[in-house]
Amino acid sequence: MNDRIVSLKTLDSGTVTVREPVWCLGHEGDPVVHLADVTHNGEWTSATVDTARGPVEFLRARLSWAPFGELQPEPYPVVEVVDVGDLNPEQLRALAAEAAVHAGRLYSLANQLDRLWRYGR
Structure with missing residues (x-):
């Protein structure tokens, strides 16, 4: 360094x-x-x-x-x-892993929202 x-x-x-x-x-x-x-x-x-x-x-x-x-x-x-x-490094890795899992949840919500928009509530 x-x-x-x-x-x-x-x-x-x-x-x-x-x-x-x-x-x-x-x-x-x-x-x-x-x-x-x-x-x-x-x-x-x-x-x-x-x-x-x-x-x-x-x-x-x-x-x-x-x-x-x-x-x-x-x-x-x-x-x-x-x-x-x-x-710290381990906590940051855990945050990154949770963010990746959460990204999948958000994608699923987007699919659900898309269905609602297409086919009504």
Whole structure:
């Protein structure tokens, strides 16, 4: 891994020099108040579906890591999934498997809806 070295200003620890993972988008504009607030975030990824109201994103997820967190220490990066939480590799695999199963349920519902549209309620 070719991590970068960055210097960040904090109120409790002054200017700190930390390793920044290559996947981190940087810290410009991040309000780092305490060392525990330093969080490395990657790029968001999501699924998108077109609806009558326009495109809707769901299952937004990104790599995230707060290596100095005090309340919830993160010795390793996690994946932050909006409306789900921070997941370790096994939890993320379980989410992906459930999403795949649920996709089958949604497809079945689409077939049922199609029959209702074609043949009435």
